[in-house]
Amino acid sequence: MNIYDRLLKFATLRPRSEKEILNWFKRKKIDSDLQKDLFNRLKHLNLVNDLEFTRWWIEQRNTFRPMGVRRLKVELALKGVDRTIIEKVLDEQIKPDEQKNYAKRLLSQKIDHHEKLDSLKVSKKAFEFLARRGFDFGLIKEVIDEFNLKE
Template structure:
């Protein structure tokens, strides 16, 4: 058995150093420090020390994960990739995923709704490209289809297409009309717009010219 002889705060003020029999024993985060009731004069076994260190390592990993998950919404695949990248032990993964769900930080449907809104409003991407991105991020196709069914508006897609076309057109005014049409069509295809939306947007825009 060892005796806790001193407790000193670390420079980051989120952890403390615990000294056993006058020598450094281990560092621990404040959450577990309070939860475990660690105090000077307390006797701890080697088994207890290992348990404390394990809990502290778990808390450090969870804190890092929470920072990652709160920077922006994440898909479950992104979270699982993060857990793999930082070699979080399998025994902790289910617990961490459950914690994120409890905090409403892990929900692929909400993530998909957010992603669609961001890509449409700020990048002006077409639905085809957005769907491909979501598949790459590991979202189930049934969730993707449900979200797009609830947000189906071809007029919005056409408006987005016309908005980015009007900017592109500024650089193509001296290009022959047929070549201009091909360039605009290819540009919108790469942005992920459907054939009908592309055709309607270009035809309507060129009529105004």
């Protein structure tokens, strides 16, 4: 299997960011002239597009592993996506009420596991859990208050 075929396999398994493709080139120790050629081929095939990658990433996260906007921003930045693209797609796809629903859903799953703890411990664990998932503190407080938990 030649390098182009391996690159196509890598790039078509799921959408990729430009940085992921460039990191793949580094791991495979591909010289810079060939990198440019291969990268341009992928661009021509629309297999490298940070805007589409960002849309896909956020959709996947919201569907399978909901998290807050802060965490999404960090993940996408680590994938090498430009901040302006991240902000644009988040504004398109994430609404404040959706974030609240994601937080509620996650919290309702988490609370079931800690039913026997007193409410202060449950509240602390819930707050920490949602904070780790990247939700804003105001939203966390609002969701916890709706669950009638003390902070």
